[in-house]
Amino acid sequence: xxxxxxxxxxxxxxxxxxxxxxxxxxxxxxxxxxxxxxxxxxxxxxxxxxxxxxxxxxxxxxxxxxxxxxxxxxxxxxxxxxxxxxxxxxxxxxxxxxxxxxxxxxxxxxxxxxxxxxxxxxxxxxxxxxxxxxxxxxxxxxxxxxxxxxxxxxxxxxxxxxxxxxxxxxxxxxxxxxxxxxx
Amino acid sequence: xxxxxxxxxxxxxxxxxxxxxxxxxxxxxxxxxxxxxxxxxxxxxxxxxxxxxxxxxxxxxxxxxxxxxxxxxxxxxxxxxxxxxxxxxxxxxxxxxxxxxxxxxxxxxxxxxxxxxxxxxxxxxxxxxxxxxxxxxxxxxxxxxxxxxxxxxxxxxxxxxxxxxxxxxxxxxxxxxxxxxxxxxxxxxxxxxxxx
Amino acid sequence: xxxxxxxxxxxxxxxxxxxxxxxxxxxxxxxxxxxxxxxxxxxxxxxxxxxxxxxxxxxxxxxxxxxxxxxxxxxxxxxxxxxxxxxxxxxxxxxxxxxxxxxxxxxxxxxxxxxxxxxxxxxxxxxxxxxxxxxxxxxxxxxxxxxxxxxxxxxxxxxxxxxxxxxxxxxxxxxxxxxxxxxxxxxxxxxxxxxxxxxxxxxxxxxxxxxxxxxxxxxxxxxxxxxxxxxxxxxxxxxxxxxxxxxxxxxxxxxxxxxxxxxxxxxxxxxxxxxxxxxxxxxxxxxxxxxxxxxxxxxxxxxxxxxxxxxxxxxxxxxxxxxxxxxxxxxxxxxxxxxxxxxxxxxxxxxxxxxxxxxxxxxxxxxxxxxxxxxxxxxxxxxxxxxxxxxxxxxxxxxxxxxxxxxxxxxx
Ligand code: SF4
Numbered sequence: 001x002x003x004x005x006x007x008x009x010x011x012x013x014x015x016x017x018x019x020x021x022x023x024x025x026x027x028x029x030x031x032x033x034x035x036x037x038x039x040x041x042x043x044x045x046x047x048x049x050x051x052x053x054x055x056x057x058x059x060x061x062x063x064x065x066x067x068x069x070x071x072x073x074x075x076x077x078x079x080x081x082x083x084x085x086x087x088x089x090x091x092x093x094x095x096x097x098x099x100x101x102x103x104x105x106x107x108x109x110x111x112x113x114x115x116x117x118x119x120x121x122x123x124x125x126x127x128x129x130x131x132x133x134x135x136x137x138x139x140x141x142x143x144x145x146x147x148x149x150x151x152x153x154x155x156x157x158x159x160x161x162x163x164x165x166x167x168x169x170x171x172x173x174x175x176x177x178x179x180x181x182x183x
Numbered sequence: 184x185x186x187x188x189x190x191x192x193x194x195x196x197x198x199x200x201x202x203x204x205x206x207x208x209x210x211x212x213x214x215x216x217x218x219x220x221x222x223x224x225x226x227x228x229x230x231x232x233x234x235x236x237x238x239x240x241x242x243x244x245x246x247x248x249x250x251x252x253x254x255x256x257x258x259x260x261x262x263x264x265x266x267x268x269x270x271x272x273x274x275x276x277x278x279x280x281x282x283x284x285x286x287x288x289x290x291x292x293x294x295x296x297x298x299x300x301x302x303x304x305x306x307x308x309x310x311x312x313x314x315x316x317x318x319x320x321x322x323x324x325x326x327x328x329x330x331x332x333x334x335x336x337x338x339x340x341x342x343x344x345x346x347x348x349x350x351x352x353x354x355x356x357x358x359x360x361x362x363x364x365x366x367x368x369x370x371x372x373x374x375x376x377x378x379x
Numbered sequence: 380x381x382x383x384x385x386x387x388x389x390x391x392x393x394x395x396x397x398x399x400x401x402x403x404x405x406x407x408x409x410x411x412x413x414x415x416x417x418x419x420x421x422x423x424x425x426x427x428x429x430x431x432x433x434x435x436x437x438x439x440x441x442x443x444x445x446x447x448x449x450x451x452x453x454x455x456x457x458x459x460x461x462x463x464x465x466x467x468x469x470x471x472x473x474x475x476x477x478x479x480x481x482x483x484x485x486x487x488x489x490x491x492x493x494x495x496x497x498x499x500x501x502x503x504x505x506x507x508x509x510x511x512x513x514x515x516x517x518x519x520x521x522x523x524x525x526x527x528x529x530x531x532x533x534x535x536x537x538x539x540x541x542x543x544x545x546x547x548x549x550x551x552x553x554x555x556x557x558x559x560x561x562x563x564x565x566x567x568x569x570x571x572x573x574x575x576x577x578x579x580x581x582x583x584x585x586x587x588x589x590x591x592x593x594x595x596x597x598x599x600x601x602x603x604x605x606x607x608x609x610x611x612x613x614x615x616x617x618x619x620x621x622x623x624x625x626x627x628x629x630x631x632x633x634x635x636x637x638x639x640x641x642x643x644x645x646x647x648x649x650x651x652x653x654x655x656x657x658x659x660x661x662x663x664x665x666x667x668x669x670x671x672x673x674x675x676x677x678x679x680x681x682x683x684x685x686x687x688x689x690x691x692x693x694x695x696x697x698x699x700x701x702x703x704x705x706x707x708x709x710x711x712x713x714x715x716x717x718x719x720x721x722x723x724x725x726x727x728x729x730x731x732x733x734x735x736x737x738x739x740x741x742x743x744x745x746x747x748x749x750x751x752x753x754x755x756x757x758x759x760x761x762x763x764x765x766x767x768x769x770x771x772x773x774x775x776x777x778x779x780x781x782x783x784x785x786x787x788x789x790x791x
Contacts, residue, residue, distance in 0.1 A: 045436050049440070049441075049463055049465075049488065050570060050787060053489065057555065057558075057568075060548060060551035060555075061548050061552050090465065091350065091371060092350045092462050093433065093441060095369070096433055096434065100434055122485070124374075125376045126473040126474070127465055128364050128469065129348075129357075129464045129465065129466050137371070148569050225724050226722065252631050253631050255634060258751040260749045261749075277738070277753075281631055284652060296653070301725065320632055322632060322634035325757065326757075347461055349461060349464060357466070358469060376473070
């Protein structure tokens with residue numbers, strides 16, 4: 001039982017009541033939301049090419065993406081908030097990637113998985129039909145090089161994204177800041 | 184079908200027996216269609232005229248001597264000419280036979296070791312019209328569409344000759360030797376190989 | 380979808396909803412036939428165009444299928460491919476042979492080793508390169524390991540298509556270990572560039588061979604487990620047996636190869652019938668479709684079953700190859716810049732999905748004049764335009780899944 005407050009001193013129940021200190025957390029509602037988002041990323045099951053096989057491997061038995069709270073692969077863009085662009089984006093596919101991205105509800109994040117999506121990868125020079133980097137089509141949060149990146153690398157990318165969500169707040173960059181469509 | 188250990192009558196000429204047979208069939212049935220042929224080496228072939236190609240192919244499919252019931256691959260190769268010569272496009276059909284798989288004589292191998300038959304057609308580059316073989320082998324449908332898409336061979340007498348791999352409004356046929364990479368496609372830039 | 384579906388079929392409902400004659404008493408339809416005519420007068424039945432893909436889990440990548448449906452049935456269907464066209468043939472004309480091989484891996488990314496094998500054979504045959512005997516054995520062993528991995532994936536993903544998640548997770552245990560094996564020998568988990576022109580990159584080590592033995596034993600042990608989960612499962616059998624029939628005539632006409640062809644009853648396998656590399660030195664069977672076990676010739680069940688049996692045959696081949704393997708170098712002496720003489724070549728080989736063909740025209744330069752690849756999936760997916768007509772939409776998923784296509788190879 002704390003002593004009775006001295007007359008004139010500020011009353012601070014937080015300092016005085018250990019019960020209260022153990023049971024109540026003070027925080028910003030935004031932070032809580034971001035914290036929740038960070039640990040409940042729902043990636044879209046969106047495999048484009050070889051990298052998608054590694055994405056599947058990451059989600060499957062050995063690497064088990066679920067441990068990091070990002071294993072609920074959804075088949076519909078409307079239910080997901082993370083787009084892992086796994087594989088080569090071609091000119092025929094680019095409008096569709098964009099459209100899928102537009103269909104995802106905000107806040108949304110994207111990982112460019114594999115050399116192809118980072119900048120054209122092995123096809124950059126002679127692959128006339130390959131978009132030289134998916135960032136020409138959608139904004140990208142995390143670039144993950146490798147051909148294909150190992151599952152450990154994908155897990156690392158997702159962890160990086162999770163930290164970024166907390167740092168930066170839940171909102172994706174406005175598009176004009178990413179330079180998409182500037183050309 | 185493992186190789187028979189004794190193979191006394193190896194063809195002395197080293198000619199490919201399967202292609203030879205096909206040539207025999209063609210020379211009896213479509214004698215004036217055969218333009219040239221090459222029987223030895225690793226890639227024997229028979230070159231025929233484009234006119235009446237479907238009939239000729241049907242003969243190859245149905246004749247008892249050949250029974251080429253599978254069209255394995257259709258390829259277009261671009262040979263641009265120099266100067267006044269417009270050049271040619273070669274369309275190549277690789278055919279093979281499942282019906283003959285029991286026929287040991289058919290498998291008597293020459294240098295090539297694989298019983299397919301290659302039929303070539305050459306057409307001028309500015310009017311690359313080749314009759315379709317779609318009604319002989321339905322599977323030729325997609326192969327022809329791809330050859331049209333990438334090399335620009337026009338297959339006549341068939342419905343629905345559209346691009347298959349590239350988008351409908353793609354400029355040109357990329358596997359032509361003189362095709363140039365466009366600067367951009369629908370606002371997305373394509374950096375040409377020379378600039379990288 | 381037909382509007383008739385909205386009226387729960389009963390005579391009175393149809394009468395009430397349909398009859399529009401003003402003032403007169405409704406005629407009471409006496410027979411079923413008359414009633415149907417009444418319904419037909421007012422309820423329009425129209426086809427619904429349904430678009431599946433390119434982002435759809437059942438399409439194994441970026442295949443897009445446009446179907447015209449009549450109720451639950453597929454009237455007409457058109458696959459749209461090309462969403463993954465990565466210009467492998469153009470690249471083949473632009474880079475030296477040495478550099479082209481990695482691109483071959485990326486065509487059929489689930490069977491990279493088999494692709495490399497065929498492509499390397501084609502280039503070697505063109506350039507007259509003699510491959511050391513030990514290297515041939517290494518190639519066969521590695522290609523068969525890859526075939527097992529690819530089939531395991533096909534088996535697991537097929538379960539996934541049909542709604543069984545467990546086999547997918549189970550097969551990934553074996554698959555991961557197999558991928559580790561290939562990783563240890565080549566440095567890559569999925570795409571390797573291990574088989575090179577003139578041989579293979581490195582020899583097997585003693586430890587690696589031990590690992591391989593252990594893995595083979597574990598695959599052998601687990602296969603019955605997968606079969607309990609999938610092949611012998613009644614639900615699975617009912618979803619696949621007598622579904623998606625591709626008969627012998629259709630398969631040949633469309634150029635279907637691989638398990639699809641063998642499931643139709645054609646006893647044809649390039650490894651046995653046109654032996655390349657050292658395949659003629661091994662005893663193995665070529666599994667063929669059978670009717671009467673659960674399904675009939677050429678149905679989805681048979682295609683799946685053939686994959687399962689091919690895994691067993693691959694195990695046999697690997698064991699025999701390990702026993703026969705001679706000593707020696709694994710790489711031929713190759714010049715720094717490899718030039719193929721003028722000429723052309725067509726080589727085909729049996730991939731897990733069917734026959735891969737590589738056609739090369741050389742004009743004597745270090746790069747090819749023209750390279751053309753026949754991806755087996757290309758023909759295997761084309762056939763569904765014909766066979767999918769008249770199937771149910773749910774069976775269409777079973778059909779596409781049983782063809783086990785890889786879009787990288789369809790579009791190249
Ligand atoms: S980065 Fe490599 S592995 Fe990934 S999609 Fe591109 S080519 Fe395939």
